[in-house]
Each structure stands twice: as C-alpha cells, then as structure tokens.
Amino acid sequence: xxxxxxxxxNPTQNCNKEVQVSxxxxxxxLQEKIGQMSQFNSDVEKLETLIKNGGVxxxxxxxxxxxxxxxxRIATQExxxxxxxxxxxxxxxxxxxxxxxxxxxxxxxxxxxxxTCARIAAIESSNKGINWTFAPMIDISRDPRWGRVAESLGExxxxxxxxxxxxxxxxxxxxxxxSSSIAACAKHFAxxxxxxxxxxxxxxxxxxxxxxxxxxxxxxxxxDAGVSTFMASFSDLNGIPVTGNSWLLNDILRKxxxxxxxxxxxxxxIPQLVTHGFAVDEKSAAFEACNAGVDMEMASGNxxxxxxxxxxxxxxxxxxxDTMVSRILKLKLDLGLFDKPFTDSTEPKEPLNxxxxxxxxxxxxxxxxxxxxxxQILPLSKAKxxxxxxxxxxxxxxxxxxxxxxxxxxxxxxxxxxxxIEDYVGSSVDVKFAMGMETSRCNNFDGFxxxxxxxxxxxxxxxxxxxxxxxxxxxxxxxxxxxxGCQEQLINAVYETGTPIVLIIMAGRPITLEKVLPxxxxxxxxxxxxxxxxxxxxxxxxxxxxxxxxxxVTFPRNVGQxxxxxxxxxxxxxxxxxxxxDIDNIKVRAPQTSLGMTxxxxxxxxxxxxxxxxxxxxxxxEYRDITVSRRExxxxxxxxxxxxxxNVGHFDAEEIVQLxxxxxxxxxxxxxxxxxxxxxxxxxxxxxxxxxxxxxxDQLAFYNRQMKxxxxxxxxxxxxxxxxxxxxxxxxxxxxxxxxxxxxx
Ligand code: BGC
Numbered sequence: 001x002x003x004x005x006x007x008x009x010n011p012t013q014n015c016n017k018e019v020q021v022s023x024x025x026x027x028x029x030l031q032e033k034i035g036q037m038s039q040f041n042s043d044v045e046k047l048e049t050l051i052k053n054g055g056v057x058x059x060x061x062x063x064x065x066x067x068x069x070x071x072x073r074i075a076t077q078e079x080x081x082x083x084x085x086x087x088x089x090x091x092x093x094x095x096x097x098x099x100x101x102x103x104x105x106x107x108x109x110x111x112x113x114x115x116t117c118a119r120i121a122a123i124e125s126s127n128k129g130i131n132w133t134f135a136p137m138i139d140i141s142r143d144p145r146w147g148r149v150a151e152s153l154g155e156x157x158x159x160x161x162x163x164x165x166x167x168x169x170x171x172x173x174x175x176x177x178x179s180s181s182i183a184a185c186a187k188h189f190a191x192x193x194x195x196x197x198x199x200x201x202x203x204x205x206x207x208x209x210x211x212x213x214x215x216x217x218x219x220x221x222x223x224d225a226g227v228s229t230f231m232a233s234f235s236d237l238n239g240i241p242v243t244g245n246s247w248l249l250n251d252i253l254r255k256x257x258x259x260x261x262x263x264x265x266x267x268x269x270i271p272q273l274v275t276h277g278f279a280v281d282e283k284s285a286a287f288e289a290c291n292a293g294v295d296m297e298m299a300s301g302n303x304x305x306x307x308x309x310x311x312x313x314x315x316x317x318x319x320x321x322d323t324m325v326s327r328i329l330k331l332k333l334d335l336g337l338f339d340k341p342f343t344d345s346t347e348p349k350e351p352l353n354x355x356x357x358x359x360x361x362x363x364x365x366x367x368x369x370x371x372x373x374x375x376q377i378l379p380l381s382k383a384k385x386x387x388x389x390x391x392x393x394x395x396x397x398x399x400x401x402x403x404x405x406x407x408x409x410x411x412x413x414x415x416x417x418x419x420x421i422e423d424y425v426g427s428s429v430d431v432k433f434a435m436g437m438e439t440s441r442c443n444n445f446d447g448f449x450x451x452x453x454x455x456x457x458x459x460x461x462x463x464x465x466x467x468x469x470x471x472x473x474x475x476x477x478x479x480x481x482x483x484x485g486c487q488e489q490l491i492n493a494v495y496e497t498g499t500p501i502v503l504i505i506m507a508g509r510p511i512t513l514e515k516v517l518p519x520x521x522x523x524x525x526x527x528x529x530x531x532x533x534x535x536x537x538x539x540x541x542x543x544x545x546x547x548x549x550x551x552x553v554t555f556p557r558n559v560g561q562x563x564x565x566x567x568x569x570x571x572x573x574x575x576x577x578x579x580x581x582d583i584d585n586i587k588v589r590a591p592q593t594s595l596g597m598t599x600x601x602x603x604x605x606x607x608x609x610x611x612x613x614x615x616x617x618x619x620x621x622e623y624r625d626i627t628v629s630r631r632e633x634x635x636x637x638x639x640x641x642x643x644x645x646x647n648v649g650h651f652d653a654e655e656i657v658q659l660x661x662x663x664x665x666x667x668x669x670x671x672x673x674x675x676x677x678x679x680x681x682x683x684x685x686x687x688x689x690x691x692x693x694x695x696x697x698d699q700l701a702f703y704n705r706q707m708k709x710x711x712x713x714x715x716x717x718x719x720x721x722x723x724x725x726x727x728x729x730x731x732x733x734x735x736x737x738x739x740x741x742x743x744x745x
Contacts, residue, residue, distance in 0.1 A: 017334070021326045030308060031054065032081060033321055034304055036057035036325045038056060038057055038058075038297055038303050038304045039264065039296055040058075041060055042060065042062035051074045051078075054080055057085070057328055058088055059071060065345050068128070069343060071085055072085055083329070084341035086132045086331065088133070090407065091130065091182070091408075092137070093403070094120070095128070096124050096410070097121075098406050099531075100527050100533075101508060101528045104367040104527030106163055110363075113363055113366060116359055117167075117363050118136075118168075122180055123180045124351045125408075126343070130182060131183060131335050132183040134187055135187070136164045136222070138219060139187075139188055139233075140215050141154060142563045143562055144198070144481050144509040144553065145479060145562065146477055147404070147471075150472040150509060151474075156675050157217040158217075158675045159675060161218040164222050165221050176334045176336070178336075185231050185264065186218075186227045189233055189242065190237070190242065191215050191235060200475045211237075216252070228262065228331055229263065231265070233266065236278075241276045246292040261327060262327045264298055266298060286310060290303065290324075295324040296324075361535050362536075366654075369524070369547065370549075370615060370616040370617065372523040377502060378541065378618065379541060385429045387430040387458045388421070388462065389432050389455045391455065392464035393436065393465070394464045395462075395464035398416055400469050400506065400528070401417075401506055401534070404470075404476070406469065414531050415532060415534040420535045421534075421538050436450070437485060437486065440485060440487065452496075459499070460501075461499045461500070463520075464506065465490070465491070465505060467511070471507075476508075478509075481511055482511065491519050501519065501520040501522075502524070503516070503522065503524070505524070505525050506527065508528055510556065512558050513609060525551075546651045551611070554611060554612045555608055556609060566608075567672070579597065581595045582603075586602070611723050612723070614725070618653065619647050619653045620647075620648050621683070622648045626641065629641075629642070632733045633732065635734070635737065641659065641692070641730065642690055642693075643657070643691055643720035645690075647683040654680055656678055659720055660726070661719075664717065666702065666714075675724070715732075717729055
C-alpha cells in the first residue's frame with residue numbers, strides 16, 4: 001500500500017486515524033514493523049536500500065533539503081508500503097536564527113516569548129524538511145556543574161513546567177498537520193538532571209516522593225499539553241536505567257498518565273544497557289528496552305538486529321509490537337506526512353528574516369539578568385563617554401555567543417557585542433578593544449598588557465567574559481565553576497587601573513562570582529545570548545532597554561555549596577544568622593558545641609550569592625499590601641492573593657512578580673518555599689499595579705506519603721515578591737470541609 005492507497009482507503013480528510021493505522025498494520029511484515037521502530041543517523045548511501053526495504057522509520061541529523069526530499073521519495077515511492085519518514089534534529093534554541101540557550105530563555109520568565117522562539121525554530125527547521133525536534137529538555141537541574149544545565153529551564157518544577165509547555169506549543173503550533181509544525185519531545189524522562197556530582201550520564205538516586213514532587217511535574221505538564229513524543233533518559237534511576245525501566249515508562253507514563261504518544265530511546269542508550277550492567281548482551285538489551293516500552297530506538301540498530309528473534313521465540317509478543325508501531329504511524333499521520341511528505345524547495349524561504357531577528361533580540365534582552373549595579377553605573381550614557389574599553393575573549397566572537405546545540409546557526413550571522421557597541425556609539429565615543437585572553441579558558445597573561453592599556457585610557461571598561469560554548473552542554477561538565485582560565489586575574493589587572501568595570505558574562509551555567517564581585521561595579525549575566533546577543537546587550541548597557549530577567553537557578557557562592565536551591569527542606573536545625581559561625585571566628589581550642597549546631601558550612605555563608613528569581617532593574621520596585629481575599633478555604637474553594645507593586649524609580653520597566661507558598665506541616669516534609677505563580681508586568685515610572693494570583697487546591701497539592709497527589713489541611717505561608725528571598729508574607733489555612741472550618745476553635 002502506498003501513500004496513494006491509504007488515501008483511497010480513507011477518502012475523507014477527517015477519516016479515523018485508528019482505522020488508517022490498523023489498515024497499514026494489517027499489511028506490514030514483522031520486518032517492516034521493526035523498521036518503523038528504528039531511527040538511523042543520516043548516511044544516505046547506507047540508508048537508501050534500507051529505506052526501500054521498509055527498514056527505517058526515522059532519520060536523524062539530515063538537514064539538506066534535497067537529500068531529505070530524496071529520502072522521503074524513496075520511502076514513499078520505492079518502499080512496499082510507502083510509509084514516510086520522521087526526520088529528527090536537535091532544534092534546541094533556534095535553527096538558523098539562534099535564540100538564547102534554554103537556561104537563558106528561562107531567565108526571561110516570558111511564556112509568550114518562549115513560545116514564539118520555538119514557533120520560529122519550527123518554521124525555520126520545517127522549511128528544511130525537519131518534522132521532529134528533540135526538545136524541550138525539561139530535566140530539573142539543580143547542579144550547575146552539569147553541562148546540560150545550559151539546555152534546561154532551571155531548578156524549579158513550576159517554572160520548568162510552564163516554560164516547557166510554552167516550548168511544546170511553539171514547536172507543535174495549533175495543529176501538527178500544519179506544514180510549519182514539528183513534533184516536540186519531552187526529554188529526558190526522567191531524573192537525568194540529578195546525575196551525581198553533576199557529571200553527565202552519571203547515576204541518579206531519587207526517592208519516589210522526590211521524583212514525583214520535583215522531577216516528574218514538567219513531564220506530566222508536557223504530556224497534558226499534548227507533547228507528541230517522550231525520550232527515555234540515558235541515566236540509571238535508582239538502579240534501573242530508564243531505557244529499561246518498565247515502572248517509569250509503563251506504569252507511570254502509560255498507565256498512570258495515559259500518555260498516548262511515541263517514546264524514543266536516547267542515542268545508543270539501548271546497547272548501553274549492557275555497559276550499565278543491566279543486560280547481559282545486546283539482545284537482552286533490546287528485550288529490556290522493548291519490554292519497558294521504548295517504541296523507537298535511536299541510532300544503534302539493536303531493535304533491527306534482535307527484535308525478530310525475540311518475537312519469533314515469543315519473548316516479546318506481537319500485540320505489544322503493534323501497539324508500539326501504531327504510535328509511530330499515528331504521529332506520521334498527525335504530521336500529515338502521508339499527504340505531504342515533501343518539503344517545497346522552490347518557495348522562497350527566508351530564515352533569519354527581520355521578524356525572526358527582532359524576536360531573537362527581544363529574547364536576549366529579556367533573558368539578561370542584572371546582578372549588580374553599584375552606584376547606578378549602568379546604564380552608560382553615550383554623551384558622557386569619551387573612551388570605552390571593550391575587553392575579553394567573548395566580546396567579538398560570533399560563534400561562542402551561540403552556546404551549546406547550535407548546529408544550524410552560523411557564527412557569521414551573529415552580531416557581536418563589539419560590533420553592536422561600535423555601531424551604537426558611532427564616532428562620538430572612541431571604542432578600544434582588547435581580547436585580553438585568546439580563549440575563555442587560556443592560562444597565559446600575554447594579552448593582559450593590551451587590556452591594561454586600553455583600560456587606562458578609558459572612562460569605563462566593559463569586560464565580556466564567561467565560558468566558551470564548548471564548556472557547557474552534553475558531556476561538558478565542570479567540577480569547578482569559577483570563571484575559567486585566568487579571567488579572574490584579568491579582572492584584577494583591569495581593577496588595578498582604577499577604571500570602573502562593567503562585567504558581562506556569557507555562560508552556559510551559573511558561574512561562582514563571589515571572588516570577583518567586589519572588583520566590578522556592575523554585572524549583567526547574558527548566558528549564551530544567541531545571534532542577536534550583541535545588539536541586545538548594547539541596548540541594555542546604554543539604557544535603550546531596561547534589564548528585567550530573573551535567575552531560573554540559584555547562584556552558589558562556591559562549588560562546595562552544591563546542591564543549593566531555594567526549595568530546600570527546612571531540616572531539624574535550619575541555618576540562621578544568629579547561629580552561623582564563620583571559620584575565622586572560631587575561638588582557639590573552643591569546645592565543639594559552640595559552633596552553632598545548625599545546618600551550615602563553616603567556611604562559607606549558608607545563603608546563595610544570588611537567590612533564585614533574583615534580578616535587578618534600572619528602576620526600583622516597592623512591594624506592599626499583601627492581602628488574601630479570605631484567610632480560610634476548604635478543599636473545593638479558591639482564594640486570591642494580592643499585592644501592590646510601585647515603580648519608585650525613573651525608568652518605565654517590566655518586573656517579574658513572583659508568588660511563593662510554604663505548606664508548614666505535611667505528611668512528608670515540604671520545601672521552605674515553592675513558586676506557585678509569576679507575572680511579567682510593565683509598570684511606568686511612578687505608577688503602581690495591583691497583581692492578583694488565584695490559589696486553589698491544585699497548587700497546594702503534593703504527592704503524600706502514599707504517593708497520592710493531595711492537598712493536606714493546615715497552615716500555609718504565602719509571599720509575593722521580586723525573588724525567592726522575599727519577605728512580604730501572608731497566611732492562609734486549608735480545611736478538609738466546611739464543617740471542620742465551622743467547628744475550629
Ligand atoms: C542527547 C539527546 C539528543 C540526542 C540526539 C543524545 O546524546 O542526550 O538529548 O537529542 O543525542 O542528538
């Protein structure tokens with residue numbers, strides 16, 4: 001049966017896809033079914049025959065449109081059943097137009113903007129014949145050593161769920177059938193972000209309660225939002241690698257969540273079950289993965305090799321295989337691939353058009369986080385400057401500013417900070433550039449003299465430092481997250497000149513900045529900002545735009561504090577300033593009991609350097625009058641929490657208003673704060689806004705001791721503020737039912 005045949009079989013456009021899928025299944029040989037379950041890396045010569053024989057369901061990493069069309073032609077016209085191909089690619093934060101890395105986008109807390117970025121990425125990549133991306137990565141990431149924190153949406157389940165859903169919507173559009181829609185993939189299910197010591201692919205040990213309350217919510221939200229596919233994580237979860245973890249993939253994903261979409265393995269993660277020590281050989285690895293419910297294998301060909309005999313020997317049953325194949329066929333139908341397998345190459349397509357670039361600039365602007373602004377050195381004023389020093393290995397490097405997973409973005413499309421600053425100030429300011437260091441990680445001081453010279457003659461030195469793209473991302477983890485190489489010494493050298501320093505950081509993770517903080521007057525954290533990073537940063541530097549990003553991850557003071565996240569548990573002996581003892585204040589030969597006896601380190605303060613949700617503005621916002629519409633509610637009621645925010649500074653600006661709650665007593669202990677809502681609002685200078693959040697039972701629920709999602713009666717605190725360290729607080733109380741409320745003393 002060919003594409004044509006399937007249309008004849010079901011002449012109406014809205015014909016039932018289940019019927020179409022069964023019609024196809026009934027004609028497929030076992031080999032063709034297993035072919036659908038196999039995804040291969042693009043290698044046209046090898047794939048041609050395989051595709052003709054019905055041995056390929058999907059191809060990954062082909063981006064040449066003519067080649068893709070040719071592969072689709074072979075699949076639909078030369079294979080027996082004419083089934084089109086899924087064409088997969090990691091379209092992670094843009095395709096040709098590169099947006100900030102996902103962690104940067106998360107710092108914008110801008111749901112609409114993030115959806116638009118994903119929409120544009122879908123438009124650009126679908127123009128090239130791609131119909132499936134392996135994004136969003138919604139692994140909760142609480143370890144900045146882990147290189148893939150760059151690809152994540154940060155540490156918080158609520159923020160990650162909300163922004164992950166926005167990405168899914170952007171990639172998939174209103175209707176998957178639309179030619180500009182691509183299938184999204186919720187990855188890596190689940191717990192990958194908890195890799196021990198932040199080392200990629202490492203073991204994860206996550207108690208079920210923690211898994212359900214912290215790591216799974218973004219995946220559940222993506223499933224509820226209709227994400228087309230899920231990717232099983234590489235990692236070992238509590239002793240059972242996810243690729244062979246039937247509890248996670250079958251019991252939770254399929255049975256509990258009723259997820260209907262396709263699941264794919266990660267790259268070669270099926271044969272890696274042998275390396276994990278979970279399967280004795282590749283055949284048994286194929287068995288474990290298939291039995292656990294991995295519908296499609298990525299890259300390694302294990303299914304193709306071993307599933308036939310496993311099925312013939314009744315180790316796996318055909319009914320199970322049919323269910324798996326039907327999910328793959330269903331996705332192809334949803335994407336409209338049977339009707340339109342080819343991508344039009346004649347239509348004029350303009351990636352990187354002015355709209356795409358303007359969104360990339362907006363995304364970079366909104367994702368930059370102002371961490372320090374001593375004596376309001378920022379914004380700079382063109383009129384007040386004569387000479388500006390621009391220093392650093394990342395100031396004029398179009399490639400590095402793109403960050404990790406920038407396969408299809410080109411360095412020569414980027415506008416760098418140096419270019420943009422020169423362009424902005426024109427001839428009125430003398431811009432002097434010195435790289436200072438050849439790369440962000442080099443350890444020689446050869447470029448320091450030039451950097452010192454340009455600083456000496458400048459009114460202000462803008463240092464553009466951080467990490468090159470390759471220092472974060474998959475398998476690019478660090479055990480020390482200070483500025484790499486001799487960047488700290490470079491800052492010290494410029495500091496000695498007495499010229500004020502504005503530090504711009506481009507990086508794929510939080511960098512530990514405690515040591516350099518006193519040396520610099522301002523810090524603007526730009527992550528890897530993408531194609532339009534230069535203009536975005538320039539407009540922020542000169543006050544054309546006002547910084548508004550907020551941290552989606554906690555910034556530790558030093559690596560020894562990790563894991564450090566705002567939603568920690570209270571412990572039985574919580575840290576406090578009253579009990580904290582610093583190592584320098586320990587009396588000689590003091591009795592040990594004098595050391596505070598609370599949950600602290602002796603050699604660093606227990607607080608983070610910058611808390612989750614933190615970010616300054618050029619204006620100041622004053623928060624006041626937090627009120628609850630009613631203090632007491634029962635399980636089926638809701639209430640409103642309100643606060644007034646006044647812009648008391650001189651800039652019209654956007655503020656991200658955050659709502660946190662704490663459930664004071666639970667059948668399992670609850671975090672000291674949990675984000676439950678946020679709003680990005682615009683407030684002109686001198687004006688106020690009243691922000692209202694609605695709280696209902698769903699926001700108060702958590703997985704209890706019996707692993708049931710339920711809210712528990714009792715007292716809650718609620719805060720509205722500008723970051724997770726906010727103190728503007730109110731209370732509310734939840735009752736099981738009305739009569740309990742009435743009889744309370
Ligand atoms: C990564 C996935 C990615 C896949 C395909 C793997 O190494 O873990 O996130 O989608 O490669 O490139």
